[in-house]
Amino acid sequence: MAYFSFARSIVAGEPITLFRTADGADARRDFTYIDDVVKGCLGALDTAGKSTGTKSGKKRSPAPLRVYNLGNTSPVPVTRMVAILEKLLGKKANKRVVTMPSNGDVPFTHANVSHAAHDFGYRPATSLDAGLRHFVDWFVHYYKLDPAKISKAKLTKRKSMAMSAAS
Template sequence: MNPQPAIVCASSSSVYSKKVSEIDRTDNPSSLYAATKKAGEAIAHTYNHIHGLSITGLRFFTVYGPWGRPDMAYFFFTSDILKGKQISVFEGLNGFTVSRDFTYIDDIVKGCLGALDTATKSTGSGGVKARRNCGFIILGIPHRCQLLVNILRKLLKVKAVSPMPACLLMLILV
């Protein structure tokens, strides 16, 4: 087989069970969705190993923007702020404020195009082991959830309501 173009595929931050960095392990998925994303990554590695396909996976983190999903946290926060409700910002151990990556859709598109522009071409098949041409990249930057709430309050021109005390080990945002 002749060399083929590079492949860029989508994955998700859900592959991480706790810590999040490109070197952290992703072998303990905590949901069925995470397991399917991890399975897709394993298939990509296998195709890379067997067929020499150059594959770059992009792990998306809480993508938002126009036409966003209405079940995302920022919609709930916005609705509650406009209704004058208190926003619970959960804390982890030792009072650390929980962070979450919120990635604007335009930045995801730029990341996808950048990955396509810089990807190494595939080497072809014949048992060529090209593992160096297969990797996964995080597209997201963590921000404290309280920062998001503060930005929303400012943009909505609503005075802050004291946050409701809430101390949990994990905040689950879809």
């Protein structure tokens, strides 16, 4: 969601808000490319056993449920993600840097994928750079944007709202 929201705002010339902690550190996130998440979800499905019944007709207890944390395991500053988007889009973001509120957000996310790795071999394979490159290719194609004109683009509020609704 952050990729899309920031890309849309950068292309439209709208400001994006970046958070810093009270001590001045950039917020860090464990960005995960959608293909890696889908592979993880499919892997988790493959571990599911029957929850009731057997061939003999005897009832058995449901298989225990396990929650898997899927992520990239490589947190990066949000400012780095924005810098990559700026480079790929060929346009600087209009950044608004603010101190992170003490409630409602966290300064750092990092996925612990150890259960998923153990149970079904989950290993995220897409780097942030590669994932953003795939995303920007899709974004430019889907919205029929001319990459040569993005740096000069000023999407109207109506156009950018239509882009949000289309996603």
